[in-house]
Amino acid sequence: MGTKNSIIYSIFVIVLIYTLSGCSNTDRLNREQPFERNDFIMGTIVSQRIYGKNAEKAAVKVVERLKEIEESMTVNAPGGEINKLNENSGKSKVILSSDSYHVLKTGVKYSVLTDGAFDVTIGPLVKLWGIYSEHPRIPAQAEIERVKELVDYRDIIFNEANRGVMLKKAGQMADLGGIAKGFGGDEAIRIYRDWGIKSAYVNLGGNIVALGNKPDGSKWRVGIQDPRGLQGAYIAIIPVADKTVVTSGDYERYFEEGGVRYHHILDPRSGYPARTKLISSTIIADKSIDADALSTSVFVMGLDKGMEFVEGIKGVEALFVDENRKIYVTDGLRKKVVFKGDESGYEYIEKR
Amino acid sequence: MNQGMNILKKGDIFLVIIVIAAALTALAFYNWSRDKHKEGSSAIVKQGDVIVHRINLNEIKEPYTFEIEGDYRLVVEVSNGSIRVLEADCPDRLCVKSGWLRYKGDIAVCLPNKTMIKLEGVNDSVDGISY
CATH class of the missing domain: 1.20.5 (Single alpha-helices involved in coiled-coils or other helix-helix interfaces)
Incomplete structure (x- = not known):
């Protein structure tokens, strides 16, 4: 036994240390550089992060597809099928593409499921409040009452055979703003799969959709925006794989008047921004179109009804934040969510 | 043994x-x-589809500001290791509310002006924010 053996022994120990420290595996697998791309589409920013071969090609296809969806479904720019449908309200039916037909139908599905807490015909109210305009304003009560009459998803007449659709009353407007981004996210994932991609992540203005795991096998870590913090600050992390995470909050688009916050999530039944003491609601689901509709729905329903509603849907989880900065989650999320702790200023309520 | x-x-x-x-x-x-x-070094400023600035934040000796013109006006402040939107005359000012960008993957976006500032790279603690 001499110097030679002790050197061998040392090498063995060094290898052991490096292996146990865990830096080798994870690092090597994540060292593969993802392809990243950011684009302004659908009135928001779309960030893609894709691993593996064909990443760039797939990203381009996703951008093209999202632009196509935006053009046919927008109500904030001229042209497109939904504008045509709205212009012909009370007059004649319009033949829709299978995309628009499918998204509108899904919108009606959630309008029915939520008993009108979500309403795909909210268009006239959105326009009245000027939510997406330069100068949003509080309308007169009489105006709200009058316009509210036009909001009713039961007034959409569908002809399944030829995808002909008509809004019954003149002035009625479908608005896919609450679900089109969700549909876009699902389409992005479909395109990634078509290109053989196993690991990708896309963020459509806060709607997150994750394909597979990260290349090292770990889950994607999705931060939930602090509703009263800096943009980008988060209160919790939800690890996900093959899931979508969509959040609705009163902080995204709002104006204040007389100390009252008027935000962009309108309650179709009152005609006013939803006042339910919630300041944020997050949905975790398989399909982003579902999550998009549901996050708005439960925000309008409020904590109690929203929680009950989500617990009744298989495969869907939720996280709520109320105005007292208390956080509530569904049973299925309890073991998965990681909280930032008390220093964040939020309190996690485990049992209600 | x-x-x-x-x-x-x-x-x-x-x-x-x-x-x-x-x-x-x-x-x-x-x-x-x-x-x-983990601290990002390269900041890109994108307006529409075009990268209008690429800044190495580690090489900044003296803090400075510059303006981005468009439908709205943004004032961007750069200092050693960090960058932020200091002022904006857009309606929602979400870009200003993003504060200082310091870590890889940090991002500030002004949608009305189609402007984005991002520190290149992947963030270690979160992959993205749902908002």
Whole structure:
């Protein structure tokens, strides 16, 4: 036994240390550089992060597809099928593409499921409040009452055979703003799969959709925006794989008047921004179109009804934040969510 | 193994300890330098489809500001290791509310002006924010 053996022994120990420290595996697998791309589409920013071969090609296809969806479904720019449908309200039916037909139908599905807490015909109210305009304003009560009459998803007449659709009353407007981004996210994932991609992540203005795991096998870590913090600050992390995470909050688009916050999530039944003491609601689901509709729905329903509603849907989880900065989650999320702790200023309520 | 240990001479044990110490130091240094990397160094400023600025934040000696014109006007402040939108005359000012960008993956977006500032790279703590 001499110097030679002790050197061998040392090498063995060094290898052991490096292996146990865990830096080798994870690092090597994540060292593969993802392809990243950011684009302004659908009135928001779309960030893609894709691993593996064909990443760039797939990203381009996703951008093209999202632009196509935006053009046919927008109500904030001229042209497109939904504008045509709205212009012909009370007059004649319009033949829709299978995309628009499918998204509108899904919108009606959630309008029915939520008993009108979500309403795909909210268009006239959105326009009245000027939510997406330069100068949003509080309308007169009489105006709200009058316009509210036009909001009713039961007034959409569908002809399944030829995808002909008509809004019954003149002035009625479908608005896919609450679900089109969700549909876009699902389409992005479909395109990634078509290109053989196993690991990708896309963020459509806060709607997150994750394909597979990260290349090292770990889950994607999705931060939930602090509703009263800096943009980008988060209160919790939800690890996900093959899931979508969509959040609705009163902080995204709002104006204040007389100390009252008027935000962009309108309650179709009152005609006013939803006042339910919630300041944020997050949905975790398989399909982003579902999550998009549901996050708005439960925000309008409020904590109690929203929680009950989500617990009744298989495969869907939720996280709520109320105005007292208390956080509530569904049973299925309890073991998965990681909280930032008390220093964040939020309190996690485990049992209600 | 036990037998092996017994046969090791005093000098051998000393050598083993030194090599292990060196290994641990190297590992500590490696982790430290990796932590340093979490801070982003390259900021890109994109307006529409065009990258209008690419800034190496580590080379900034004196803080300075510059303006981005468009439908709205943004004032961007740059200092060593960080960048932020200082002022904006757009309606929602979400870009200003993003504060200082310091870490890889940090992002500030002005939708009305189609402007984005992002520190290149992937963030270690979160992959993205749902908002």
